Amino acid sequence: xxxxxxxxxxxxxxxxxxxxxxxxxxxxxxxxxxxHMMVDPESIGEAGVIFLENLVKMGACVSVPTITDPRGxxxxxxxxxxxxxxxxxxxxxxxxxxxxxxxxMTNTCVNYQTIMPPVFGDHxxxxxxxxxxxxxxxxxxxxxxEGGPSALxxxxxxxxxxxxxxxxENRIPTKRFHLxxxxxxxxxxxxxxxxVGKQSGSYWEVPIIExxxxxxxxxxxxxLGAAMASYGSTPLFHIDKITPEAINIKLDEFDFIxxxxxxxxxxxxxxxxxxxKSDKVDVVVFAAPQLSIVxxxxxxxxxxxxxxxxxxxxxxxxxxxxxxxxxxxxxKIESSGAKVLEGTCFYNQYxxxxxxxxxxxxxxxxxxxxxxxxxxxxYEPLLANMETCINSAITGELV
Amino acid sequence: xNKIFKCHPGIGSKVEGIVLCANDNFSARYDxxxxxxxxxxxxxxxxxxxxxxxxxxxxxxxxxVASAWMLYEMKMRNVVPKAILFNKANTILAQGAALANLSMxxxxxxxxxxxxxxxxxxxxxxxxxxxxxxx
Numbered sequence: 001x002x003x004x005x006x007x008x009x010x011x012x013x014x015x016x017x018x019x020x021x022x023x024x025x026x027x028x029x030x031x032x033x034x035x036h037m038m039v040d041p042e043s044i045g046e047a048g049v050i051f052l053e054n055l056v057k058m059g060a061c062v063s064v065p066t067i068t069d070p071r072g073x074x075x076x077x078x079x080x081x082x083x084x085x086x087x088x089x090x091x092x093x094x095x096x097x098x099x100x101x102x103x104x105m106t107n108t109c110v111n112y113q114t115i116m117p118p119v120f121g122d123h124x125x126x127x128x129x130x131x132x133x134x135x136x137x138x139x140x141x142x143x144x145x146e147g148g149p150s151a152l153x154x155x156x157x158x159x160x161x162x163x164x165x166x167x168x169e170n171r172i173p174t175k176r177f178h179l180x181x182x183x184x185x186x187x188x189x190x191x192x193x194x195x196v197g198k199q200s201g202s203y204w205e206v207p208i209i210e211x212x213x214x215x216x217x218x219x220x221x222x223x224l225g226a227a228m229a230s231y232g233s234t235p236l237f238h239i240d241k242i243t244p245e246a247i248n249i250k251l252d253e254f255d256f257i258x259x260x261x262x263x264x265x266x267x268x269x270x271x272x273x274x275x276x277k278s279d280k281v282d283v284v285v286f287a288a289p290q291l292s293i294v295x296x297x298x299x300x301x302x303x304x305x306x307x308x309x310x311x312x313x314x315x316x317x318x319x320x321x322x323x324x325x326x327x328x329x330x331x332k333i334e335s336s337g338a339k340v341l342e343g344t345c346f347y348n349q350y351x352x353x354x355x356x357x358x359x360x361x362x363x364x365x366x367x368x369x370x371x372x373x374x375x376x377x378x379y380e381p382l383l384a385n386m387e388t389c390i391n392s393a394i395t396g397e398l399v
Numbered sequence: 400x401n402k403i404f405k406c407h408p409g410i411g412s413k414v415e416g417i418v419l420c421a422n423d424n425f426s427a428r429y430d431x432x433x434x435x436x437x438x439x440x441x442x443x444x445x446x447x448x449x450x451x452x453x454x455x456x457x458x459x460x461x462x463x464v465a466s467a468w469m470l471y472e473m474k475m476r477n478v479v480p481k482a483i484l485f486n487k488a489n490t491i492l493a494q495g496a497a498l499a500n501l502s503m504x505x506x507x508x509x510x511x512x513x514x515x516x517x518x519x520x521x522x523x524x525x526x527x528x529x530x531x532x533x534x
Contacts, residue, residue: 019497020493022408024490040465044472045468047474048468145464145489145490149498233424233489348465352432375440376439376443378439
């Protein structure tokens with residue numbers, strides 16, 4: 001079955017892909033134009049680094065552009081967070097191994113805003129659920145959730161097993177939702193994603209959202225998708241008359257699917273499970289997904305020389321960081337005492353250990369995704385919009 | 400008489416162990432304290448339970464891509480379930496099982512596997528032939 005001349009690393013990659021492909025009854029492979037790999041040190045640990053280093057020793061080299069998800073350590077700022085040298089060293093070794101394989105250390109989960117967005121019909125092998133759902137839904141690209149090992153295998157072989165979202169039949173709506181309340185801010189878009197994701201509840205369901213009266217911008221789509229993927233493991237959604245594949249969906253052909261109504265009370269119910277007015281706040285985090293340049297500007301404007309009672313952490317991509325730095329946005333944010341981290345995302349940078357080291361339990365964020373994740377890391381997360389987060393950082397309690 | 404539940408051919412080798420079961424979903428990132436080998440999300444139905452060497456039986460996999468690396472990392476430290484059975488696995492958990500060579504099966508013909516099995520059952524999981532046998 002295998003070409004004996006393939007180097008060992010590619011042999012590993014193909015064997016891995018065949019195992020996964022057989023599990024999902026894939027009939028063949030499909031070529032991919034890009035791979036995007038999640039490879040943060042908390043997830044891969046010492047074992048994962050050794051795995052990567054062994055691939056390097058075998059002569060592994062990617063054959064299609066392969067980029068990375070956020071790192072777990074900002075190597076310019078980790079000790080103040082309570083991160084250890086051991087954590088930083090895992091990250092350094094990971095970077096060395098990935099770089100040796102020709103992987104581009106983009107360190108971002110918003111590559112669709114900053115690097116090279118996929119185009120309609122483009123088959124890609126993306127990691128990061130937020131990246132996948134945005135690429136599938138907003139761009140009309142085709143990707144499954146590719147975990148780090150599988151994204152790496154796709155990078156090495158330039159292909160991926162053809163199953164799941166690479167097939168037309170898995171992209172048609174199976175759940176219908178009708179909105180009777182229009183999202184007002186990024187947090188609302190995240191809450192909508194959470195509601196739809198929870199009720200979809202499976203990787204193999206495809207929701208379509210009806211009744212939306214505005215066209216969401218890229219940041220709104222980003223929060224909608226990231227939360228939906230987080231709460232429901234959902235890799236694709238459609239918005240009636242808005243997202244590219246929805247243009248050709250005739251809803252009367254889906255009359256057999258019950259339409260679930262989403263009202264303001266649903267938004268309120270979800271939000272109320274994440275904190276109440278006057279709750280003490282230990283730390284405020286803007287992340288998950290990394291902030292765009294537009295979000296960074298909003299945070300900077302809100303900081304506006306205020307003094308914060310609790311730490312404020314902002315995570316963005318290296319690409320946005322460079323622009324924000326050039327434009328004075330980083331300086332404006334940090335002059336208030338907040339800290340901007342470059343190329344990381346809070347939840348994948350040893351969130352449990354950071355929380356324990358700093359005594360942070362009540363974490364406030366405007367990200368509906370991050371408050372979902374961090375419950376399992378020993379936090380009691382609180383959710384509010386960006387303005388309320390900043391005002392709460394000033395007072396030390398949820399306003 | 401032994402009960403046998405057929406499923407789609409899975410990943411990994413034939414193993415025997417004791418079931419830890421709940422009608423809940425699963426993510427290694429969201430739900431586990433991977434150092435201590437316990438479920439750490441307070442809302443999870445298996446909160447506080449130790450999963451090491453168990454046959455973990457859950458409804459669906461959920462959440463992020465991190466679980467793929469995490470299953471491998473858990474396996475290398477030997478703080479890992481012997482097998483995981485789902486009604487439906489998502490791509491991430493299957494990919495993680497493939498890297499870790501962790502036994503995993505899903506899509507059971509007899510119905511909801513979280514109802515068919517109960518915590519404490521002793522089972523043989525055969526991913527190669529695609530069945531789980533209660534012994």
